[in-house]
Amino acid sequence: MRPVRIVHLGLGGFFRAHQAWYTGAAPDAEEWGIAAFTGRSRELADQLNTQDGRYTLIVRGPEHDEMAVQRAVVAAHPGTDLTAWLDYLARPQVAVVTLTVTEAAYRRNPDGGIDLDHPDVRADLAALREGGGLRTVPGRLVAGLATRRAAGAGPLAVVSCDNLPGNGEVTRRVVAGLAAEADPELAGWIADHVSFVTTMVDRITPRTTADDVRAVAERTGWADAAPVVTEPFTEWVLSGEFPAGRPAWDGAGARFVDDVHPHETRKLLLLNGGHSLLAYAGSARGHETIAEAVADPVCRGWLEQWWDEASHQVPLPAAEVDAYREALLDRFANPRIRHTLAQIAADGSQKLPIRVLPVLRAERAAGRMPAGAVRILAAWIAHLRGAGAPVKDAGAGPYTERAGSVRDVVALLAPDLADDEALIAATGREL
Template sequence: MAPLVRSTPALPVRHVHLGLGAFHRAHQAWYTHVAGDAGIAAFTGRRPDAAVPLAAQDGLYHLLVRSASGDRAELVTSLSGAYDGADLSAWTEAVASPSVGVLTLTVTEAAYRRSPSGSLDLSDPSVAADVASIPGGVAQTVPGRLVLALASRRASDAGPIAVVPCDNLLDNGPTVASVVVALAGAVSASLAEWISSNVSFVSTTIDRITPATTASDIAEVASLTGFADAAPVVTEPFTEWVLAGAFPSGRPAWEVGGARFVDDVTPFEQRKLWLLNGSHSLLAYAAPLRGHATVASAVADPVCREWVESWFELASVFLPFSSPDLAPYRASLLERYENPRIRHNLSQIAMDGSLKLPIRVLPVVTQARAAGVMPLAGAVALAGWIAHLRRGVDVRDPRASELIPLAQADDETAVRSLLGVLDAALAEDKELISVIVETLRDLTR
């Protein structure tokens, strides 16, 4: 089997990325590859693991694109360097380079260290440690590493830069800006002022299902290509990227790959968060109670499919799109969910529910209740989440130690308490609580 090595030099680095996981390599790195005009210096977020095989094969890897009709392998060449995120010297040097105009991020919602109000949690011990250590050139959190890198860019007089968060946060550009400026302000008022004046925070919405790569996937890539690729990524044919904001130092030609640049991403963001992510969360919590482990398995179950379609009907009422505009998007979601070649594990989607539900499910539930509608499909999602917490198995959530004990109370108390964690107003809605309690009993009966 032939080793995977470059036959031509890597492109000069114009794009830096934090969060070197499978999604980045299926999404932003693929768009930069298709643009063909920039290389990426990519850094891991939490662990060095992803960088090791990629560095060994010169940043090259394959996308294994799985459609219902079969697989194809596509070589991606945009990674000019793959680095351990703990290498702060390489990190700050990369962001401080005048040739770099873009810094993208895929680090998950929890990594931004926000308080329940959405602002930076300055009481977080790791955030507090960063405030003290950034002047000495050390940071451990994502906001801290951003501030450290931007301070280095300021010191090198490298000019403005665009920060492009690609995580599922509402208004992710302004949201990340507020976190970064708040941490910078705790370190240095002048640094915070420089960031506010020289750093553009671009809002985005992103979409491409990317399940975990297995040993059989690696073998399939070898069979299709003849190369020994230790770091392939599995993905679906569909991809979407919508961006709004300024790029003061230029950017790769992502539109070549189909990226859309708009004045306001909010309608696209809501459509994706409520329809795709909302239905994913519903399935992640409720479908395992019917014995399902993947999205494809769940949506093949008529009961689960009815939940999803009911959720689509409910959420669509509150989206700024007409029914004819939404119909193709909804149909495409079901087609993607049904793809038998994509193993999208429900346990992966279920992570960080206390952060995801407030932006995926609660906006629809809240608007429905304000309109006098009982959101039955929303009750399935919320009851499923409570059942998930009650089982206490594979609960991966930054508030797990608080939430799991609350879920062990009697049904009504558990529902009221856990709704209160998500939204205090909903915890006072007796009719909604009653419906969620009954739904919880139905699901677990």
């Protein structure tokens, strides 16, 4: 069995199609096993353990599927198994911790630091000081690093793979902030021994269906309970240090750069922002998937308009941006990838500030009224009012309560724009 040298938090389809795939495809894959933890539930962990961590990756092109068994995951645990989590982090051979936990899981306050007023963060702070179960991702990371320090297990890298600008710095801030409150000496040790790597990740991974499970069984003869469907395209760009080593991910196509920012901006605004537009506006027009929405000439026109605005804020050569847009159209239009708009619409209160507001602010500062950005904002407010995909967003409560007033929603989402009368009016007209 491959030795566990990577611990992952956020066991799900995207991780298994992306980071686990890169690890399994690396030329030194036999040296790098992954122990993966779910968010909380144990169902997927149990399924994978029954299969010795193996699962089928279905790469779904426009015309046919390619299937391959993946073996990078050697152990799976429910996220509630704190004993196993701490045991792995205390091992010197563990060199990397990776995360795919969604934007909301970092528990940030409006300034980007750890939200010490959040009840779950307060509970974790008490548990870190006195013992007990942990509720949050920052809490689990701090507890693991405290255990590593006590064991003298040496340095390691923490690698966020979530769709957050500067996700390495985001992770560092919340971990350092919580550690400083729990134990200032631990915070100092983390600063000296733990690196926080910034990444850009890209691979569309829709939810697996019962039909996908049947297709694997029919084609391979193996009753795989946990296959993953993904697209042919994949990209991973990383920046940062790995003080205890890493797999040769670059041998599998990952890129290591000095600055991830241009690449993450391109992806967050064009792919993720485009997804949010189609999720809210496309579902309001009756579509269920990205492929259906992008085939609608109206939605396609809206998408191009948004991309024209967003491209102004992407710090890459125009030719590279244009090529990425063309590739995105092909990816979005793949009729065999059933990426549902309802799945993408989730957690909009966390996503819009990252995917849409930077463009909206920049365009308004330049004296322009960005119709594409306004449309996404209006479509999201319509979504809060009941149009299109159902609301599935832990942070939506204050917004749905005020969804009848454009100004109130904008004041919550972007207080600096709440007095922009032209923007409020334009959003109201678009609604």
